[in-house]
Amino acid sequence: ADALVAAGVVSDRSEAFASILTSHSRYFVQHYAPDPTTAVELVRAAGGVPVFAHPVASGRGRVVGERTYREMIDAGLLGLEVEHRDNPEEGREFLRGLAAKHGLLMTGSSDYHGTGKPNLLGENLTAPEVLARIEELATGSVVVRG
Incomplete structure (x- = not known):
């Protein structure tokens, strides 16, 4: 870009x-792009913590239906990116309910990839306790801080 x-x-x-x-x-x-369920399975097999990024951001293209959410959860989905500038408030409410019902982590992200886009570094953060839980659940690598 x-x-x-x-x-x-x-x-x-x-x-x-x-x-x-x-x-x-x-x-x-x-x-090639794996289907959502396969992607979740691959991330889990690698020791990662699969979190569905901006899942209700319809402005970015197609969003998935409830069946796909169920399949991803059954495959081991562990979180939903609820707080994201492209998720409308109605969608965020849906995601909060889904996360509560299935015990999923709720994350946030600025989706910042550098200057030139409206996303602001540090907006829509993930709560520190959620980040700590993600680190606890991850087994694929050692967390490095510095």
Whole structure:
């Protein structure tokens, strides 16, 4: 996205992702992507803690139905990213209820990938106790602090 902005092809990163770096673009190259359940299983098998990122951000494309949530939970999903700028409040309420019902962790994220997008570093944080729980549940690597 930054290269497209630097070359003057688009005015900003948001335009790059909306027009060129999207699966609807004529430049899109098909690639393998596991289905959500397989992704959860692979993350768990690797010792990771699968958290579904911005699951109700309909502005980013397709959102999943309740059946997919159930399948992911059955496969070992451990959390939902509830606090994210692209999750509408109605969707956040749905996610909070789903998390409470199934004992899932609730995380937040700024989804900050550098300047040039509206996301602010440090917005929508994950609570410290939730981060600690994620670290406890992870078995795939050692947590490094510094």
